[in-house]
Amino acid sequence: MAPRILSRRQALASGLVLPAASLIGCRTAPASLVVARPREVATLVDARPTVEGAGVKLRRALGGSALSMVDPFLLLDEFHSSRPDDYMAGFPSHPHRGFETVTYMLDGAVEHRDSLGNHGPLGPGSAQWMTAGHGIIHSEMPRQEHGPELWGFQLWVNLPAAKKLITPRYQDLDPTRIQQVTVDGVTVRVVAGEVRGTRGPVDAIVTAPTLLDVAIPAGARFDEPLPEAHSAFAYVFDGAVEVGARRTPVQAGQLAVLDGGATFAATSSRGGRLLLAAAMPIREPVARYGPFVMNTDAEIQQAIADFRSGRLVSQG
Numbered sequence: 331m332a333p334r335i336l337s338r339r340q341a342l343a344s345g346l347v348l349p350a351a352s353l354i355g356c357r358t359a360p361a362s363l364v365v366a367r368p369r370e371v372a373t374l375v376d377a378r379p380t381v382e383g384a385g386v387k388l389r390r391a392l393g394g395s396a397l398s399m400v401d402p403f404l405l406l407d408e409f410h411s412s413r414p415d416d417y418m419a420g421f422p423s424h425p426h427r428g429f430e431t432v433t434y435m436l437d438g439a440v441e442h443r444d445s446l447g448n449h450g451p452l453g454p455g456s457a458q459w460m461t462a463g464h465g466i467i468h469s470e471m472p473r474q475e476h477g478p479e480l481w482g483f484q485l486w487v488n489l490p491a492a493k494k495l496i497t498p499r500y501q502d503l504d505p506t507r508i509q510q511v512t513v514d515g516v517t518v519r520v521v522a523g524e525v526r527g528t529r530g531p532v533d534a535i536v537t538a539p540t541l542l543d544v545a546i547p548a549g550a551r552f553d554e555p556l557p558e559a560h561s562a563f564a565y566v567f568d569g570a571v572e573v574g575a576r577r578t579p580v581q582a583g584q585l586a587v588l589d590g591g592a593t594f595a596a597t598s599s600r601g602g603r604l605l606l607a608a609a610m611p612i613r614e615p616v617a618r619y620g621p622f623v624m625n626t627d628a629e630i631q632q633a634i635a636d637f638r639s640g641r642l643v644s645q646g
């Protein structure tokens with residue numbers, strides 16, 4: 331299906347999105363009557379088949395030609411296959427600088443090894459938040475120890491100029507560290523951010539992200555606050571949900587960029603599961619080239635030169 335892409339201006343014109351001032355409540359309404367406006371779908375895109383790494387077949391929902399970024403989010407890939415030929419080539423040794431990579435696994439395993447000496451498998455239900463900062467070289471190789479199915483995501487989160495060259499850091503989160511909260515029948519795994527007082531284990535990330543795995547059974551409703559100043563998107567990866575007061579349908583394999591508002595609200599008539607991501611926008615120029623994301627072309631050239639000379643992973 332061809333992606334339906336609307337600019338905010340088009341969305342406003344179509345009535346899909348109403349100006350915030352018309353929805354927050356009239357100026358004379360007592361504070362107790364002002365109802366938090368849920369975020370609506372501003373843009374909807376279909377994830378597109380892409381080949382990455384040494385030949386891994388995946389679907390790119392963010393970071394491609396249909397939707398280049400949702401500041402500070404730079405990329406979202408879903409890899410889901412039970413055909414080992416689609417993924418076993420993996421992602422051999424490669425560098426990163428200037429941003430963060432987040433891996434979240436549903437099934438199968440990815441063996442990770444890096445220039446800091448970290449090494450280990452990422453299994454079902456686990457997550458890894460890697461702050462590449464100044465530079466890291468790593469490999470991410472799928473393994474078959476849990477059967478043929480591999481299902482997971484990689485999300486890239488930008489760093490502001492002042493933090494692009496910080497010391498690299500890993501947060502490896504095995505499944506037991508990611509708490510699950512059940513709210514009105516909806517099951518939420520909290521990787522980052524907070525739901526009903528349960529905080530995710532990811533800490534000290536400059537963009538203060540929220541990352542939730544939300545499973546909404548048929549007939550249930552999820553309605554939770556999100557920081558109003560944060561950019562946000564929902565990527566549905568199973569079933570289908572309806573988002574916002576307008577109940578915009580979002581199917582598996584579609585990413586909905588959300589407009590402004592104080593809450594995220596979604597229902598599902600037949601059951602659906604999604605990743606909900608939100609974070610503080612950085613609002614700086616972005617220069618990206620493969621595994622490097624900087625502010626200027628000169629900084630990209632420097633990253634390439636540092637990689638070639640072996641200085642990418644040093645702190646000099």
Ligand code: FE
Binds near residue numbers: 421424426468
């Ligand atoms: Fe990588």
